[in-house]
Amino acid sequence: MLTHKTFFEGQVQSIGFERNGRRQTxxxxxxxxxxxxxxxxxxxxxxxxxxWARLPGEAGFRAFPAGTCFEIPGRSGFDVKATAPAAYVCEFL
Incomplete structure (x- = not known):
């Protein structure tokens, strides 16, 4: 089953699904x-x-171009910014 979520007045949108027993968006x-x-x-x-992402414990943003990834611990948070539309896949570990 697919789920659709909209965040920040439509500026971030995701489709959730499960594959091989793991949740992803x-x-x-x-x-x-x-x-x-x-x-x-x-x-x-x-x-x-x-x-661009500012991960927990980091002072500034780092660039993550297409083909790269970053991990975020549970029960925390992170900031992202985009200067142009960008697409992602999020795996829940």
Whole structure:
């Protein structure tokens, strides 16, 4: 079953699904800066464009172009920003 979620007045949208017993989402981030909280650990893979991320414990943003990923611990949060629309896949670890 697919689930659709919209965040930040439609600027971030995701489709959730389960594959091989693991939850994942695929989505798009529009131009802007956004904060997300995490329940479980996550791995974000940028599949198109570029996302800038400020991960827990880091002072500044780092660039993650298409083909790269970053991990976020559970029960934490992270900031992302995009200067152009970017697509991602998020795996819940």
């Amino acid at each position: 695929a989505g798009v981030v529009d131009v802007g800066e956004f904060h997300f909280g995490t329940e479980a650990p996550e791995r974000m893979t940028v599949v198109s464009g570029e996302l």
